[in-house]
Structures are given as C-alpha cells and as structure tokens.
Amino acid sequence: MPVTNKLYFLNVTLFLGLVLATSSPALALTKDEDWLIIQGQHKFEDQTHLIIEYVRRNRDNVIAESYLDLGRFSVGKPISEHLTAYLGAAYSSFPGVTHENRLHQWLIGNWHIEKWDLKIFNRTALEERFFFQDPTTYLRLRNKIQLNFFSSYDLGLSLYDEALGYLNGHDKFPAGINENRFGIGLRANLASSQFFIFFTQATLDTIKAHTDYTWTQFLWIASF
Numbered sequence: 001m002p003v004t005n006k007l008y009f010l011n012v013t014l015f016l017g018l019v020l021a022t023s024s025p026a027l028a029l030t031k032d033e034d035w036l037i038i039q040g041q042h043k044f045e046d047q048t049h050l051i052i053e054y055v056r057r058n059r060d061n062v063i064a065e066s067y068l069d070l071g072r073f074s075v076g077k078p079i080s081e082h083l084t085a086y087l088g089a090a091y092s093s094f095p096g097v098t099h100e101n102r103l104h105q106w107l108i109g110n111w112h113i114e115k116w117d118l119k120i121f122n123r124t125a126l127e128e129r130f131f132f133q134d135p136t137t138y139l140r141l142r143n144k145i146q147l148n149f150f151s152s153y154d155l156g157l158s159l160y161d162e163a164l165g166y167l168n169g170h171d172k173f174p175a176g177i178n179e180n181r182f183g184i185g186l187r188a189n190l191a192s193s194q195f196f197i198f199f200t201q202a203t204l205d206t207i208k209a210h211t212d213y214t215w216t217q218f219l220w221i222a223s224f
Contacts, residue, residue: 034058034199034200034202035056035057035058035201035202036055036056036197036198036200037185037196037200038053038054038195038196038198039054039195039197040053040193040195041194041195041196042193042194043193047077048075048076049074049086050073051072051073051075051086052071052072052073053070053071053073054071055069055070055072055092056068057202069093070092071091071092072088072089072102073088073089073090074086074087074088074106082109082110083107083109084107084110086108087103088103088106089101090102099132100131101129102127102129103127103128104125104127105126106123106124108121108122108124109121112151117153119147119148119151120147121147122144122145123143123162124141124142124143125141125144126139126140126142127139127141127142136170138170138172139168140165140167141164141165141166142162142163142165144160144162153189154188154189154190155186155187155189156186157186158184158185158186158187158196158198159183160182160183161180161181161182162181162182163177163179164178164179164180166178177205178205179202179204180202180203181201181203182200183198184198184199185197185198
C-alpha cells in the first residue's frame with residue numbers, strides 16, 4: 001500500500017475512534033431526531049459512480065409528519081485505486097417553513113479488509129447550502145466513516161458515524177462541529193448496484209441551546 005494510502009487509512013481509523021469516544025458525552029445533549037435514509041448506488045461500465053438518496057427526518061416518529069424531506073444525487077469517478085471524487089446536488093423541503101438547495105463535493109476513500117470481510121469508507125465533504133429567501137451561502141464540512149460488514153455477501157450490515165460543522169454559521173448555525181449522526185442499516189447487492197436503508201439518530205447543537213464550542217473545534221482539527 002503506498003504511503004499516502006497508509007496515512008489516509010490511519011486518518012480514518014483515528015477519526016472513527018475519536019468520534020465514537022468523544023462525540024456523545026462532549027455534546028452533552030439528548031438524541032434530537034430520528035432519520036430514515038434510503039440510498040442506491042450504481043457503477044457503470046466506464047467506472048462512473050451514481051449515488052441517489054432519499055432522507056426523511058423527524059423530531060419524533062420518523063413515519064409521522066415529516067420535519068424535512070431531502071433528495072440527493074452524486075456522480076463520481078475514481079481518481080486512484082482507493083479514492084473516488086464526486087459532485088452532486090440536493091433539494092430539501094421543510095414543510096411550512098422553507099426550502100433549500102445544496103451543492104456538494106465529496107472525496108470517498110475505500111478499503112477492504114479480507115480477513116474480516118469488512119469494507120471501510122471515509123467520506124470527506126464540502127457542502128454549500130442555499131436557503132430560500134436567505135442571501136447567505138452556508139459552507140458546511142462533513143466527515144463520515146462507514147463500515148460494511150459481510151461485504152462479500154449479497155446481504156450485510158452497515159454502521160456509520162458522521163460529524164458535521166460550519167466554517168461560519170453566521171446567525172443561523174454555531175461555528176465548529178454542531179452535529180453528530182450515527183446510523184445502522186442493511187445493505188443489499190444486485191449486480192453492479194448496492195442498496196442501503198439506514199435508521200439514523202442525530203444529535204444537534206443549535207445556536208440557541210449551546211455556546212461552548214471549544215471541544216467541537218478541537219475535535220474538528222484533531223480529525224485531520
């Protein structure tokens with residue numbers, strides 16, 4: 001394995017341990033929302049990757065009246081053996097509140113540990129958020145670790161943890177990491193496609209609820 005890939009793999013491992021060890025107690029907040037995420041992935045013969053997602057988010061019962069519905073698509077191409085770059089967009093609707101458009105750029109690293117039948121994915125992302133009737137563009141950084149168990153089988157389990165934060169939240173979001181998401185789900189393979197369904201719990205830190213961001217900024221810096 002080249003040195004750059006070794007360093008990247010070490011980064012993923014350290015980040016996962018750091019997030020799992022520190023995120024929940026440090027936030028000192030209860031679970032805020034339940035999410036249902038349905039995702040489909042397809043790899044074409046020319047190695048183009050397509051990812052389509054639907055997210056249903058609710059602060060109470062995820063099947064009840066929605067707080068947010070989001071659709072997202074991403075198109076990517078491999079840039080090395082273990083790295084794929086993606087560009088994409090999303091649209092979300094907050095019923096009765098507002099709507100939002102997004103653009104995003106992803107870099108996804110992937111590794112396969114054969115003796116454990118485990119695939120590890122790290123997604124580092126920059127996201128531009130555009131809310132209707134709001135002239136500000138909100139820049140958000142995201143880092144997600146996903147583990148696919150029983151990866152050689154057509155059916156398997158997946159876990160992920162993701163930290164999200166703003167470079168500058170202006171008056172809408174706190175600066176630094178303000179959200180952590182933990183998801184568990186099922187994976188199914190079908191020819192050149194994969195399908196996932198995740199149940200996700202999100203812990204949020206709002207600009208009104210919490211003002212001490214020292215730990216979040218440290219966590220964000222230490223993860224890279």
